[in-house]
Amino acid sequence: MLRASGLSRAKRAKKRRRPPGSRVGKTLLALFNLGFYEKGNAIERKVITVSDIREVLHAEIFSGEDRVNAPVTAGTASDLMSDMLTGQNSGVVLMTGLCNVQTIRTAVIADVAAVVLVRAKRPTREMILQARGHGLALLSTPFTMFTACGRLFSKGLRGVELKAPD
């Protein structure tokens, strides 16, 4: 009995999954996702400023104090230099746990607007001097990478794949 009903349920499910029903379903889902995507990401995304980042991440600022109203068009997070050097990262904020002078040089080459060191990592003197010399904002937040990203996302900042125009 149990087995029979199990079978028939499976059969019904199979029937529901069969085309052309599945194609209609897929199309509807795609349309729904598109609407959701538009609403959740494309429309509500925001360009925020270095000043917003400092506030939202309870961050200490080491470079860029004079340009806190500089716009930040998107966010990215990585501990891998090659991630910063591939893709369009100009004008974005980079969240990273890498705290050495190469982090700053890579950020300058990738033309990012701001670097946020997560987990309260403190920049060295050399890092601060380099960042200042190249007009790069440099901050440090007590939050972890995940939390820092989440807090900025909830403020409307989006990833580079949905970057606001420069």
Next chain:
Amino acid sequence: MAEVSKRFFIKARDFVRAGEGAIQVQGLLKSIGYGADLIRRISICAYEAEMNVVMHGGDGELLLMIEPHRIVLEVNDHGPGIQDIELALQEGYSTATPEHREMGFGAGMGLPNIKKNADSLDIQSGNGEGTCLTIGFRLDAG
């Protein structure tokens, strides 16, 4: 015939100054006023190549040549050379040390990224022969 030609020395294993040459190339191109995308592509190639010399090569130099219709970067070093260039060009292939990885390098993405961003790439290298990269960018196509 280059209109502008600049030379930057690269010291192997010098992580204090690693990348300075590429940053100066970027500054120079910005001051001349090229488009942001072209500057981004050239700077990234210069930086990837310079970091490779510092990490894997020997002492060498980075040359920037600005010609009427193209910009050429030549990056050469007197290091151990690349044994298998085909293999080195594959995404993910890397002989980086744990020390390099700790600094965020060693994903094996540098050479593929240079190839992607440049209009032309020529690599001359061999076991014990050093390495010379010639990286070209067209100026006409923006």
